[in-house]
Amino acid sequence: MRAHRPFAALLILALAVLSPGQDLPDQETPRPPGPLFVRLTIYPTASLSRYDYTNDLDLYEVRIYVELRRGSQEGAAVADAAVTSLGEKLEFHDDHFEKKIVFKKDALPVELDLEIAAKGRPVIRERIPLPDWLVLMEPQPAVVETSKDLAVSWRFDRFAAPVDVQAYDFRTGKEVLRRTNVAGTSIVVPGSSLPAPTIVRLYVIQAWLYKRYLAGDGYARGSEVNVIPWSQVFFRTKGPGQEMAP
8 A cells, every 4th residue: 555655645736736726827918009109290391493493393292200109209119000191101211201292282281181000009090280381472483683682472371470581502501591480471681691693592481380289099198290381492693794503
């Protein structure tokens, strides 16, 4: 009988381990995906014809940039999401998605849609109003004589807001004009301040951006939408008796 005691002890131990009443080890429940930090920046853009008069004729477009990060604005960039707006798929560049979408001058959108489909997460859908379009009226893309003052004017579609007006020599990159937080819709620039003969890029951009914070399931704190209308023009300059720059 003593020879069977080790076998009996092993049998009792096995029964104890396999006892149906014993609790199973706790199983980890799958964690829901963390929130996404979303920064959407939209530039309604009006570019007048370029200085050569045939390039980019009155180009109206919405430039869209979407930054996606895991958990917070300090998190890792999300590169494998599918991001679409206005029926166009945005492309990933470096650490963000972007797309330029062209529209006809008489059919400019007043809002856009955004859809973000990231792996393992519910699809995010938003509709974003575009408060306004900003369009330069003067100068036109033409030859400007520096012996005369330069009139710069612009318009908004629905309401006027302060703007920043800047210009630089397109060949050298040297700034020739900077006025910030300008009220109204026009200024006059002394012709003597313009270099000649050269090409000047001048643009106006709304000084006060439209901002809205995004809240709800799936958004990390600080997620936001920014809309910044702007407009640009290229023109040539020529001093008295000078030939037009090639």
